[in-house]
Amino acid sequence: GESVGLHLPTLSVQEGDNSIINCAYSNSASDYFIWYKQESGKGPQFIIDIRSNMDKRQGQRVTVLLNKTVKHLSLQIAATQPGDSAVYFCAENIEEDTGRRALTFGSGTRLQVQP
Amino acid sequence: GAVVSQHPSWVICKSGTSVKIECRSLDFQATTMFWYRQFPKQSLMLMATSNEGSKATYEQGVEKDKFLINHASLTLSTLTVTSAHPEDSSFYICSAWVFGYGFSEAFFGQGTRLTVV
Numbered sequence: 001g002e003s004v005g006l007h008l009p010t011l012s013v014q015e016g017d018n019s020i021i022n023c024a025y026s027n028s029a030s031d032y033f034i035w036y037k038q039e040s041g042k043g044p045q046f047i048i049d050i051r052s053n054m055d056k057r058q059g060q061r062v063t064v065l066l067n068k069t070v071k072h073l074s075l076q077i078a079a080t081q082p083g084d085s086a087v088y089f090c091a092e093n094i095e096e097d098t099g100r101r102a103l104t105f106g107s108g109t110r111l112q113v114q115p
Numbered sequence: 116g117a118v119v120s121q122h123p124s125w126v127i128c129k130s131g132t133s134v135k136i137e138c139r140s141l142d143f144q145a146t147t148m149f150w151y152r153q154f155p156k157q158s159l160m161l162m163a164t165s166n167e168g169s170k171a172t173y174e175q176g177v178e179k180d181k182f183l184i185n186h187a188s189l190t191l192s193t194l195t196v197t198s199a200h201p202e203d204s205s206f207y208i209c210s211a212w213v214f215g216y217g218f219s220e221a222f223f224g225q226g227t228r229l230t231v232v
Contacts, residue, residue: 008157034221041206041226042225042226043208043223043224043226044208044223045223046220089158089159091221098212099146099147099212100164102149102151102161102164102210103149103221104161105151105160107158108158
């Protein structure tokens with residue numbers, strides 16, 4: 001059910017530093033994971049995804065790490081920029097259900113980049 | 116790329132009135148669309164799964180008679196909030212999957228901010 005009255009955890013970093021955002025997922029059957037960025041008043045934007053047959057995937061300035069043993073995901077952003085300031089959500093799915101099943105979102109982390 | 120578009124982006128309505136939110140897939144067909152609700156400083160919570168040509172599937176705790184979903188075509192799903200109350204004020208977001216050769220991606224609309232006064 002929904003969490004009531006919780007505030008998003010906030011990660012505050014200096015411009016140029018690396019950021020690491022963590023996420024714990026709950027469904028051990030999940031095998032497809034996605035990180036989304038959400039700016040204020042907008043819908044989520046895809047950043048990077050990873051499947052359970054991998055433990056690391058790199059994109060442009062971003063890296064996702066997956067630890068299936070402890071059901072943990074992390075998003076690393078290199079050389080964080082002010083434009084990276086947003087709320088970041090991890091999402092999980094069961095790949096064979098793609099299209100029929102909605103993504104399940106984590107609780108989110110607010111990233112604040114100080115100039 | 117594939118785009119999911121919602122309309123309106125924001126709406127203010129009086130208590131007791133109904134509000135319709137549209138979700139369109141602009142350059143692809145979607146037999147299934149998903150409706151989420153997001154309260155301030157919280158995550159996206161799935162409300163219902165909209166299926167083209169059949170009844171929507173609602174998540175536990177979501178009143179189907181209050182949140183009417185119609186998916187009449189492969190490119191349009193609508194969510195109608197009936198007899199709106201201030202507690203229905205929230206950010207509503209729709210989503211659809213796009214499939215290509217060797218890939219799939221979930222696209223999200225830009226969201227609709229509903230304020231009930």
